[in-house]
Each structure stands twice: as structure tokens, then as C-alpha cells.
Amino acid sequence: MSTPSSHPAPEPGDATWTGAARRLLERRLPLTHLLPSRQPFFVGSWVYVFGVVAITALIWVIGSGIVLAFFGPGWFHVSGVGRFVNSIHFWSVQLFFFFVVLHLWGQYFMASWRDGRATTWLVGVVIFVVGLVTGFTGYVSQQNLDAQWIAINAKDGINATGAGSFFNVLDFGQMYGIHVMLLPITVTMLVVLHVVQVRMRGVVKPIEPQAPGGRRNAPTDVA
Amino acid sequence: MDTPATYVQLGFLVISVPNLLVILGMVLVFLAALFAPFPAHHGIETDHDEHPE
Structure with missing residues (x-):
């Protein structure tokens, strides 16, 4: 097993597209990025919760939609259970758009x-x-x-x-x-x-406050 | 739900009261999210460390 270095020795199959795709994923999306256990301090705000709530609502939309699709489009007209599932579908959609728009506002202003x-x-x-x-x-x-x-x-x-x-x-x-x-x-x-x-x-960094000289402290200045 | 909604007219703007209430609710939730304290969590860094780029 080779030890990690800045220039690892080429392995068999490195010239293939699967090898190139693997190296790209390892470089651009390491597991520490995909499943982080810690977040930057500025994520400690309710504004960052809107996107997750929208995804949660989407899960309910899809789940209730799968049930409705199985029983057909006329089911909820003739069944109390169908009406209940249809209501879950409808109101989870309302929640989805409610929080998608809030997420959009939050991301727009930052x-x-x-x-x-x-x-x-x-x-x-x-x-x-x-x-x-x-x-x-x-x-x-x-x-x-x-x-x-x-x-x-x-x-x-x-x-x-x-x-x-x-x-x-x-x-x-x-x-x-x-x-x-x-x-x-x-x-x-x-x-x-x-x-x-x-x-x-x-997660994008918050916009820094205006510097005394009038120039905004661009977050990109920080590595 | 089978009766028509009441509408509010502000100049050229015409909006139903239910839609107006939803928008006002979104504004309130947004302001609450900005100012409500967020509970401390062990996964949140307390210093100004950056996400590893």
C-alpha cells in the first residue's frame, strides 16, 4: 500500500476515465467535506436552517406523492385516508415553497x-x-x-x-x-x-462589515 | 374553502388576504431567524476557523 504524498506513484488503471473520475472526486469532494462533523461559527444562525427544512418538506412531498401515485389520482376523492394523504401532500408543498423562498431570501442577502x-x-x-x-x-x-x-x-x-x-x-x-x-x-x-x-x-462566509477606509473587507481575502 | 377570498387593494396592487398573510408570515419568520438566539451546539466552531477549501 502506497503512502500518501504530493505526487503518488501511478496505480494500475490511472489512465482510465474511472480513475480520473475517482481522483477528481477525491480532490473536489473528500468525505470530510461531504459529511462534516463541525461547521464554521457563522453557521450558528437560524437562517441556515431554512434549506434543511425545505428538504425535509420535500421528503414529505415525495413520500405522500408516492402513496398517491400508487392509489391513483381519483383516490382522494372517495377515501378519507386518501384525503388525509392528499392533505399531507398539499401542505408539505406549501411548507416546501414557504421555506424555499425564505432560503432564497437568506442566500440573496448574503x-x-x-x-x-x-x-x-x-x-x-x-x-x-x-x-x-x-x-x-x-x-x-x-x-x-x-x-x-x-x-x-x-x-x-x-x-x-x-x-x-x-x-x-x-x-x-x-x-x-x-x-x-x-x-x-x-x-x-x-x-x-x-x-x-x-x-x-x-457554506458561504458572511459579508464583512465596511472597513474604515471605505473598502469592504472582501471575504475572498481570507484564505 | 368554497367561498371566494377577500381581496385587499393598495393602488395597483391587488392581493388576497390569505396570500398577504402568508407573505407577512414569511417576513416575520425571516426576521425571527435573524434575531433569535441559536442554541449552542458542539458541532459549531467557536473560533473563526474556515471550512477547509
Whole structure:
């Protein structure tokens, strides 16, 4: 077994893409970053809890959604248990967006895209937008007058964007399929990517107060 | 839930009372998160050590 050094001896298979991928992961995402046991002092604030609460709500959304998908879209109209599970689904979605927006406010005001975290911020924005579309397809998949009302009113707006040619809000099968399969998988994968990105670079440092000379103490000045 | 919501009109802004309450609730929770003391935890560093880059 070789001892660690700055220039380790090449091992068999190092020229392969799997070897390159392994070295990249070891360099960019060591386990001490992925599963840290300690956090910087500035993480001791409730503002940093919003993202975790949003993920917790998302777990409830997906869990209740799996149950609803198994019993079908009409189940909650005819079953008390179905109505209860549907309510969990609905209210966990409300909590998800409530805390996603709070998370967004917190990260916006601390300019969390600093120090090479731009893609982390952008992935968060994409999660928010995809989440909105997921919520919308859920509303039009309820199989009730509410869903019909929303779909009929939305179709002209969607058609005006040109997306109506492939995104037909009056097509229940398309909306339901997108809602229960395509978008939940997309959101989940993006959230996993978002968390991994946060762990790769750590939590962004707070913005330093203004220096006496008028220049802001850039956090990037600190190694 | 089967009755229409009450709406508030402030100039060109029109918003339902339930939506307004949700937004006000979010603002309150955000301010509370900024100023509420966070419980001490052994996993939080007490010095200014950085996350290892």
C-alpha cells in the first residue's frame, strides 16, 4: 500500500476515465467535506436552517406523492385516508415553497454566489423554477373543478408563450405523467446536486462589515 | 374553502388576504431567524476557523 504524498506513484488503471473520475472526486469532494462533523461559527444562525427544512418538506412531498401515485389520482376523492394523504401532500408543498423562498431570501442577502458558488446559486434557481412547474402540474392533475378551472384559464397564457404546442395543460395524461414522474425525479436530482455543491465549497462566509477606509473587507481575502 | 377570498387593494396592487398573510408570515419568520438566539451546539466552531477549501 502506497503512502500518501504530493505526487503518488501511478496505480494500475490511472489512465482510465474511472480513475480520473475517482481522483477528481477525491480532490473536489473528500468525505470530510461531504459529511462534516463541525461547521464554521457563522453557521450558528437560524437562517441556515431554512434549506434543511425545505428538504425535509420535500421528503414529505415525495413520500405522500408516492402513496398517491400508487392509489391513483381519483383516490382522494372517495377515501378519507386518501384525503388525509392528499392533505399531507398539499401542505408539505406549501411548507416546501414557504421555506424555499425564505432560503432564497437568506442566500440573496448574503450574496451566496460569491467565491466560486455561482453554479450552486443557479442550480437553486432552477430548482425553484422546476418546483413551480411541478406545483402547477399538480394543481391541474387534481381531477376536480379546481383543476379544470386552472387548466382552462392557463391554456391561453401557455399557448401565448408557444409552449402550448408540446405542453398541453388540458391533456390530463401528459400533466399527470409529468407531475408524478419527470419533474419529481428532476427536482430530487437537482436538490442532491445542490447539496453536493454546497458541501464541495462549504457554506458561504458572511459579508464583512465596511472597513474604515471605505473598502469592504472582501471575504475572498481570507484564505 | 368554497367561498371566494377577500381581496385587499393598495393602488395597483391587488392581493388576497390569505396570500398577504402568508407573505407577512414569511417576513416575520425571516426576521425571527435573524434575531433569535441559536442554541449552542458542539458541532459549531467557536473560533473563526474556515471550512477547509
